[in-house]
Amino acid sequence: xxxxxxxxxxxxxxxxxxxxxxxxxxxxxxxxxxxxxxxxxxxxxxxxxxxxxxxxxxxxxxxxxxx
Numbered sequence: 001x002x003x004x005x006x007x008x009x010x011x012x013x014x015x016x017x018x019x020x021x022x023x024x025x026x027x028x029x030x031x032x033x034x035x036x037x038x039x040x041x042x043x044x045x046x047x048x049x050x051x052x053x054x055x056x057x058x059x060x061x062x063x064x065x066x067x
Contacts, residue, residue: 004063007056014049
């Protein structure tokens with residue numbers, strides 16, 4: 001149960017940090033109008049979001065099946 005709560009909280013934080021259309025740079029004040037690929041912290045945040053979503057869904061389904 002603790003894994004579901006932890007992964008859910010981290011997943012929500014990671015999603016909130018990914019501002020739509022702005023990227024991580026606009027969260028800290030710099031804004032760019034041009035499209036660019038994700039690099040550095042934005043890329044790691046994307047991978048963290050994917051991993052936490054898989055963990056959250058996997059543990060939720062496992063808990064559902066076991067009970």
